[in-house]
Amino acid sequence: MKRKQFRIWLLLLSVGAIFAACEGPQGPAGLNGTDGTNGIDGVDGADGNATCMSCHAGDTRENIQAQFSMSVHSSGINAVDYAGGRASCARCHSHQGFVQYANNGEVLGDITNPTAWECATCHGLHKTMEAVDYALRLDDPVKPIFNPEITMDLKGHSNLCANCHQSRRAEPNTTNPGEETFAITSSHYGPHHGAQANVVAGMGFAEIAGSVAYPTAGESKHLNQASCVGCHMAPFDSEEGEGGHSWKPSLLACNTCHDAELTDFNYGGVRTDVMAKLEELRDQLITLGVVAGNDTDGYHPVVGTYPMKQAQAFFNWVGLEEDRSFGAHNPKYVKALLQNSIEAMAAEIDKLP
Template sequence: MKLRNVIQLLLLATVIMFTAPSCVKEGPMGPAGADGTNGTNGTNGEDGSVTCLACHSGNNMAQKSAEFAMSVHSSGAIAVDYAGGRAGCARCHSHEGFVQFTTLGINDLPVANPSAWKCSTCHGIHKTFEGKDYALRITAPVVPVVAANGAMDLKGSNNLCGTCHQARSAEPNKDKPGATYTMTVRTYPHYSAQSNMLLGNGFAEIPGSVAYPTKGTSKHLTDASCVGCHMSSFTAKQGGHSYIPSLKACNDCHGGTPSTNYNYGGIQTDTQAKLDQLREKLLALGVITKTTVDGVDSYSPKAGTVPMVQAQAVFNYFGIKYDRSLGVHNPKYVKALLTNTLEALNK
C-alpha cells in the first residue's frame, strides 16, 4: 500500500513539473520608451573612382602619353618588324611577346602581328591599389638569359628594365673555353646589355693592369637606378616616360656646377678614345669588318676561328659600343675592360 502511495506521489510530481511552466504567462507589453540620442556619423569614405583618378586622370594620362611618344619604345624603332614576331625574340621586341612572357612564361612562340610597346606592355593589373602599386608586370630579380652571368637583381621596378636590357650571349671563354674560338657575325652580348654593364658582369674580364670592381658596386646601381636616371620627373624634354636620361637628375646627385652633358669627369671622352683604338686594332687583326653606306661607317664581327683573346676583344668592343652610355653606366668597369683588352692585344 505504501509503495502504491509513493508511486502516485511521483506521478503527481511529474505532472506538476511539466504543467507548471505552461501556466506562467508573459504579461502585456508596456508602452514604448523614447528613442535614444543619435550617435555621431562616421567619416565619409572616399569615392572608389577617386583612387583611380589619382593616376588615371585625363591630364595625367595625357602627360605620360606625350612623354612616351618621345621614346623609341613607343615608335617601335627597335626591330619590331624584324624581330617582334620571331620566337625567342618576341619577348622583348613586341608588346604581345612581352605580355606572353611575363604572364604565361612563354618565350618560344612566334607573334603573328607584332606591335610596338604601349602602356599595358609594362603595366598589368593592380594588386593592392595602394602606395606605389604601379601594376608593373615584373619587379622580382631578373632571370638571366645567360645562366653563367648569375643572379641579376637591379632592385624593384628596375628589374622590369633588366628583363630585356641584358646579354643574350655568354662571353667567348665562358661559352666555349679554349685557346681559340669560332666567331659568328653576332659575337657580342646583344644590342642592349645595359643591366650587365650596370652590374659589372657578363663581359670578357681579361686580366690586366686595372682591377675589375666588385660586381654590383657601381654608384649608378647602388645610389641611382634605371628609374632614377631615366624616369626622373619630366624636365627639359628628358626623364619621365620618355626614358631619355635626365640631366637634372644627374646634376641633383653630382652637385657642383650644373653640367650640360653626360660627360662627367671626361668618362665619355675617354671611353670613346679607347673604343676607337680598340676598333682600329681589331680591323688591323682582320677580326671585324667595315662597311660604308652613304658616308656612314658600320662594323661587324667577322666569322671565323681566331685566338680566344681576340674573340673576347671583339665581344667587349661591341658590348661596350651597344651599351650606348660610353662608360656612364659603370665607369670603373668600362675602364678596366678597355684598358685590359687593349693591353692583351698589344702583347
Template sequence: MQGKPSKNVFTVLFLFLMGALLVFSGCEKEKEVVKTVEVVIHDTVFVQIISVDSIYASPDSIAQGGSITLTAEASSMAGTGPLTFQWFAEAGTLDKPEGDTVTWKAPDDPGVYRITVHVTDGENIGIGSRMIGVGMYVPTSSPYYLGADACQQCHQEKGDEWAMTGHAHAWQTLQESGHAQSYCFPCHSVGYDPTPMSGNSGYDEAPIAKFENVQCENCHGPGSEHVGSGVPDPSKISISFDAELCGSCHNGEHHPYFDEWSSSPHAFDPNAEFPTAIPSCQGCHEGVAASIRLANESAEYPLNVFYGGGAISERPDTSEVGLKPHTCQTCHDPHSDENPGQVRTVADVVLVTANNESPVITEGGVGKLCMQCHHARRAPEPQIADGYAHFGPHANPQADMMAGKSAYHGVAPPNFPWAGPSHLLVQNSCKTCHLNMVEYGGPGVPAITGHTFEPTPEACQNCHGTITDFDDIMALDDFDGDGVVEGVQSEVQGLMDLLATALVDSFLARGVDTTGLGIDGVLGDTTLSTYKEREAGYNWVFILDDKSKGIHNPDYAIQLLQQSYQYFTGQPVPNAAIVREENAVVGNF
C-alpha cells in the same frame, strides 16, 4: 410604255444599299480602330493619325530634386488641325502643363519615373512617354554600362586586385584635388557623356555612385551585351593592348604619359620592326608576348626563358591579336597594384652564365622590370670560340654592365679585382634616371613623366651636383692617356677609339677590310678574325651596345677597355692611369 420594275431590279437595289451600308459602317469602325490601337517603338507611343516621334531629355539622368528639360516632337497626317501638347508626371512637378517643351523637377526619392505627353489636333490624339532615372542610371542605347559590381559577379579575383589600385579611387582623388570640373569626369568615372543626342549608354550627370572611379568598363567597354544572353560571350567585350586606350586619359599637360611614349623607342612600328614577328624574339621584341611573359613569372614559366618557350607560347595568334609595340600594357598591369607603379614584375634578374659565374641581380627595385629585357642574354665564350653572325651580347647589356658582369674577363689576369655594381645601388636603378618626373608647372609648363625613356642630366643632379651634360660627370684621372682629365664619357670614348684602332690595324695587317662589315662583322666571322681579336673585340662590342659610354658603370667600363687593350697589344694604355679597384673613376659623386 413603262412597265413595273421587275422583282429582279428590287433585289439588285436592295443588295446595293446593303453593301454601301456595310462599306460605310466598316470605314467608321476602321476610323475608331485608328484612334485606339497603339504602336510602341522604344519609349515612344504613337497612333496612326498623330505620331509622337521623340521626347528629348537633357540630361536623361538626374540627381534627386534636380531639374530636367523635355522637348516633344510630333507629326500628323495631312489635313489635321494644329497640334497642342499636354504633359503629365507620375511624381515631381512640371513648370507648366502645356507646350512642346517643359521643365520637370524630380522628387527627392531615387527611382525611375514616367513623364507622359498627349498630343492632339482636337479630334485625334498621340501619346508618348519617357522614363527618367532619378539618382540612378537608365540607359538609352545599347550596349550600355553595368558597373564594376556586375563584373565582379564572375571576376571577383580581378575585382579584388583592382580595388587596391589608384583607378578604384579616381573619383575621390578628383574631388580632393581642389579643381574638379565636369570635363574631368570622363577620366574619373565610367560612361560619362554629356554630349546632346549622344544615345547615352552611360550617364550625363555626376552623382551616380555606381559609376564613380575608373572601372572595368572604362577599358573593356560596356558589358551589357557581354552578359545579355545570360551566358557570358567573350566576343562581346573588348581586350585591347593599344596604347591609345590608356592614352585617352593619360595625356595632356598634366600627365603626358602617352604623348611622351609616342616619341619613344618603345613606340616602334611592329610591322616594320624586324624581330617582332619571330616567335623566338617576341618575349622582348613584341608588346603582347612580352606582357604575357612578364606577367606569368613562375617555376613553370621562368622569366629567363626567351626563345620560343615559356609564357610567350600562350600568346594569341596574330590573326586574333595583331603585333604590338611596347605599349603601356606591356609593362603595367591594369588590374593589380602589387608592384609599385602597377608594373608587371620586380622579380630578380637572372643573367647569362659567363666567366664561370651565374649571376642574379637582386637589387634595382622597379628598374628590374627593364632589366628583364635589357641584358646580354648571350655568353661571350661560345662566340669567341666559334664566331657568331650577330657577334657580341644581345644588343642591350645594360643590366650586365650595371652589375659588372657578363663581359669577357679572360683578358685580365686571374683574380683581377673587377668592379662590382654601380647604378644598381641607386634606388629603383633604371627608373630613377630614365623616368625622371617633374610635376606640372602651370599652363605652358607641362609635367614630365619620363616616358620618352631618355635620361636627363637633371636626374643625375642629386648625386653628381649641378650638371647640364652627362660628360660633366668628371673622371678622377686621365684613363685614356691623352694628357687631359675629361668627363667619364670622353675618357671611355678615348679608350674605345684606341682599342678600335688596334683591332682595325690587326685586320688590315692580314689584308682584312672592315668596309661593309664593321668591326663586329669581322669579329663574328672566324675566317676573318683571330681568336685573340675576338677576345678583346667582344668587350669593345659589349660597351658599344651598352650605349651609355660608361655611365652605367664607369669603373667596369674603363677596366674592360684598358685590360682588353693591354691583352691585345701586349702593353698598357700609354700614359694612362690604370684602374685596378672600385670607385676609382668618378670624381663628383
C-alpha cells in the same frame, strides 16, 4: 572603357562595399547618388582616393601619353617589324611577346600581328594597391640569359628593363671555358644590341686580366643609387624633354645627384675617355683582323677562329659600343673592361709576325 572600369573601382572603394555582379537585363540609369563620406586613411596616411588619383588623374595620364610618344618604345621603329613576330625574339620585341613572356615565362609561338609597346606592355594589375605599386608586370630580379643559374638584380622597378635590355650570350670563355681559340661564326656575333643591364649590374662581360681591378658586381653607385629608372625615368623635365616616360636620360638627374652644372653627359671627361678607348680597341681589333669595316658602312666581326683573348676583347668592344652610354652606365666597370682589353690586345699585336 578602361577609364570606366577605373571609376567603378573608385566607386566601390569609396562606398566601401563590393556588390556581387548581377546578370539580369539592365534598367534605365538612376539619378546620381550624393557623395559618400571620405574613406579612412590608407596605410601611408593618405586618403584612398587622393592616392589613387595621384597616378590615375586624367592629366597625369595625358602627360604620360605625351612623354611616351617621344620614345622609340612607342613606335618600335626598328624593333617590331623585323623581330616582333618571331617566337625566339618576341619576348623583347613586341607587346604581345612580352605579355606572353611575363605571364607564361615563355613565348608560345610566332605572333602574326605584332605591335609596339603600349601602357599595358609594362603595366598589368596592381598587387597591393599601395602607393609604390606601379602594377608592373615584372619587377623581380632576373635570371640573366648569359647564366640562368645566378641572379641579376637591377633594384626595384629597373628589373623590368633588365628582362629585355640584357645580353643574349655569355662571353666566349664562359661559353667554351679554358679553350685556346674561339670561332666567331656570324657577322652578327656579340651580346646583342642592348646589353645595358649587364653593364649597369657589372656582370656578363669578359673580365680579361690586366692592370685595372674589376669592381665587385652589384656594388656600383649608379646601380644602387639610381639604376635605369633613376636616370631614364627621373621626374619628367619639360624644358629638356627628358626623363619620365620619354626614357631619355635626364641631365637634371645627373646634376641633382652630383651637385653639378653639366650641360652634357661628359661628367669628369669620362665620356670622352671611353669614346677614345672604344676607338683604340676597335683599331687594334682591325689590326688583328678580327674586325673589318669603316665609319660609313659600319664595323662587323670577320667570321673566323681567333685566340680566346681576341674573341673576348671583341665581345667587350661590340657590347660596350652598343651599350651607347659611353661609360655612364657603370664608369668603373667599363673603364676596367676597356683598359684591360686594350693592354691584352697590345700584347697580341706584339706577337704578330
